[in-house]
Amino acid sequence: MSRDSINDLTVFLAVAREQSFTRAAAKLGVSPSALSHSMRLLEERLGVRLLTRTTRRVSVTDAGERLLHSIEPHFDGIDTALAALTELRDKPAGTVRITAGEHPTTSILWPAIERLLPEYPDIKFEITVDGALTDIVAERYDAGIRLGEQLNGDMIAVRIGPEMRMVVVGSPDYFARHPKPSTPQDLTAHACINIRLPTYGGYLVWEFEKDGREVRVRVDGPLAFNTTQMVMRAALGGVGLAYLFEDHARDEIESGRLATVLDDWNPLFDGYFLYYPSRRQMSPAFSVLVDALRYRPSRSDH
Template identity: 70%
Template sequence: MARDTISDLSTFLVVARERSFTKGAAKLGLSPSALSHTIRLLEERLGVRLLTRTTRSVSLTEAGERLLLTIKPQFEEIEMALSALTALRDKPAGTVRITAGEHAAEKILWPAVERLLPDYPDIKVEIVVDNGLTDIVADRYDAGIRLGEQLDKDMVAVSIGPEMRMALVGSPSYFQRYPTPVTPQDLTAHACINLRLPTYGGFYAWELEKDGRELRVRVDGPLAFNVSHMVVNAARTGAGLALVLEDMVREDILDGRLKRVLADWCPPFSGYHLYYPSRRQLSPAFAVLLDELRKSDTMKPPLPFEHSPGSGPKP
């Protein structure tokens, strides 16, 4: 097979994955017109059309689908073999792509990367913050970080953090205007700050649990955000009640800036896990990062129930 054909097939693979000449060109460091020309020459050489182009999208023809299914595993094997060669270097090298939610990226992933990079200058880490449940195989990530309850069964999962809890909080100024809720049903009379999550297809329904009884409460209020730190900021100003990860408001609770309510309706749950496909060979660079994440001590364990300052009366 001619060297040009191998190069063009590799280029086709990028466009097929991205479903876009613009995105594919950005990944390859080419102009969209040069990339389109390369694909056109490949189609002429093969004698079939591989891609259907419109003004807004790129889709695969039947021939393109068949070619993708044929060459994709072969190129992935080559990539894994090349990655494995870095084990022969004095120090691991290569790029590690990881997706994580906003909180996990800030509290777990970034501290580990910050500790690792000075000792491994040849490792590059790409962190993509995404609050949705990303398909790490389809999107070509080495791994993802999610809560244990959100993991697929065909993934290898490694615990990288302690158990966690949610915290339902409001500011002292808010509770000067509204009574303290003593049951989840009381929340319907409160101004609550909503969080829009792509995994829920809308607003997050507040998940509460006590003595095995689980409730999903649809709340209402004047504000909604799609990132948790804005929810916390709004709660601090007295704009409403917020249900967020305890770690995000731990110091606020301890210092009295936020008052916790219904604490016994927020039991601990499984914390963050790093997950990756069971069939994927780990590169030396990824193995180094995994070891660093296992040593992560940046998150504190949940506050005990008896030490939840500001909790309202127990229902």
């Protein structure tokens, strides 16, 4: 294969992935007009149209989709092989892209990266904080972080945290004005602070379990947020009850600023896992992060 063909295929991959000549050009460090010219030459040489261009976006045709699926694994393999050469350096290098929700980013991912940065100055970490269930393959992430119950079976999963628990919390001021609920059904009579799920668009359903009985409650109240930080702040302000990860609210619970209710209805469940495609060959930089995140139970966990 000629060098020009390889360059043209590289251009096609960038445009197909970014769905934009402008973004692809910025990524490759060339002008959009140069990319457009390369694509015209490639399509003329192959005798098929690979891209459909509109004023707003660029999408691949059926022929383009077929070509993309055929060549993408090979180019990914080349990228991985080049990244693996960093083993010959004194320190691993390269960029690691991770997508994770707000809670695991602050409680697990950032503390690990903060420890790694001084030791591995040639590794760059790109973190997208997003609660949506992102397709890491389509979005070109190295890995993502999810709760164990949300993992797909075709992914390699590495446990990065202990079992967890949700708790219902309210401020002393709120409970001075309202009786504490004794069953999950009692929550329907309370002002509850909802959180909107980014993937499905609806509100989070509060889930409970006791003696093998599962109860799901759709709560209502004056406020809803898409971030747990604001849910916490509203609960501290006495606005209503909140449904939070226990470790997220632990400091406020221990200080007495928040009190828990329905504790016997909140069992432990699988915590967070780092997940990535099973066919992926780990680069040295990615291996460093995986090892740093891998959960190692301490005696206090048992």
